[in-house]
Amino acid sequence: MSEGLVAEADGTRSADPGAGGASALERLCDGLLARLAVEEGLSARTIEAYASDLTHLRTHLRERGIDDLGRVGRADLAAFAHFLVERGLAASSRARMLVSVRRLLRHAREEGGLEVDPLDSLRAPKRPQRLPRTLQAEEVSALIEAAASVDGPEAGRDVAMIELLYGAGLRVSELVGLPLSGIDRRSGLLRVIGKGRKERVVPLGDWAGAAVDAYLEHDRPLLAGPRAATSREQAVFLSRRGRPMTRQNFWKRLREHAVRAGLPTDRVSPHVLRHAFATDLLEGGADLRAIQAMLGHADLSTTEIYTHVSRARLRDTVEALHPRGAGRTS
Structure with missing residues (x-):
């Protein structure tokens, strides 16, 4: 490695x-x-x-x-x-x-x-497109509840991190690298440095904003300790040792919360939460270009895969609930 x-x-x-x-x-x-x-x-x-x-x-x-x-x-x-x-x-x-x-x-x-x-x-002729895995809203809620149930300031931190992945569609690298200066609560916006060092502005929803506020007020000071004033610790999300969280550390925590929530660990990851953000926005009627901007995709074709996810969910709904659907045999 x-x-x-x-x-x-x-x-x-x-x-x-x-x-x-x-x-x-x-x-x-x-x-x-x-x-x-x-x-x-x-x-x-x-x-x-x-x-x-x-x-x-x-x-x-x-x-x-x-x-x-x-x-x-x-x-x-x-x-x-x-x-x-x-x-x-x-x-x-x-x-x-x-x-x-x-x-x-x-x-x-x-x-x-x-x-x-x-x-x-x-490339050879294209194979059927592989749809990204995603989570239902109630599964995300179960994951957040599991994170909130643990002891210590790590609970508030993990809840805020999950809320930002699902509520703002951040990449995990953007999440762990988010500086305090990137949060503007007055305007309800995040300034994120994405791939290629490109900056984009992402709206901060009410749920994610409340979770971040609670973490910054109550939990981050406990994690930062006496190191709070050092420049290196101006990252929003800190580990138990007061250092910036790493992707590996957060992935490990997320899997632990998935187990606690009764969710299969192979279906829960930072990337899956980002997919859930985009899919739920699309199903709620958001414009594909707006989703592209929030995700930081350079190419619209990358974002268009979520239209396939949405169609797949619609098909599953019809099959499960419609009288003539595959899931209704009587």
Whole structure:
């Protein structure tokens, strides 16, 4: 596993995405590895294989003077495939590496860090689109209630974090990196630094706003302790040690709350809560362009997948409730 991911798992890596001088490509690779490990539950051996493959890719691109996936073109990836052949790798190993590259590109598209996939024109005929997993509103409520039931200031913190994921559609990296200066309660807005260091403004709803207010007033001071005035601790969300929360730490807490709420852990993640935010907005009648702006998607086609989720929910409703639906046999 990459050093960046190991450091983050230990809680020693800063929430600042620019910390340590890591390149944009390296940070993107670390983000994918963390997602595969925590959200998708892949084995340590599989994660190591992905890490090795991505290291080969980074090394090759670095030799071509590229440290940002947004600058990668078809010629660069074709050169990488040729590089693997020249190294004498078996066909199975080359195929696995290219799968890892495709997974990285898909991750970059989903996170809004890549507008055009350089492999788009090289792909085989499209398979049926995989819909993002999501949660029902009552399941989110159960998750929040489970988080609120634990002892200590971590309860208020976790409730506020879940409310922001579901109520504002933040990425987990944006959530843990949110500074105190990014919250404007007077106007009810969040200023978020997203992918590509792009700033966007997101409305802060009543429920999320109330949870954040309660956390900042009652819980954060207890977590910050005497470190409250230091510049590094100007992150909104702090760990028990008074340091900025990491993605790994929050993912772990979220899974614990899912178990407490009786929800399958493979259906609960920061990304799923972000999906639930978008899906529920769309079903409530929100304009797709408005959702795109709030999610920080560079490409509207990335946002359009939520129209498929909404249609799937409508189909399920008809099948379950309509007299002629598949779920009604009598």
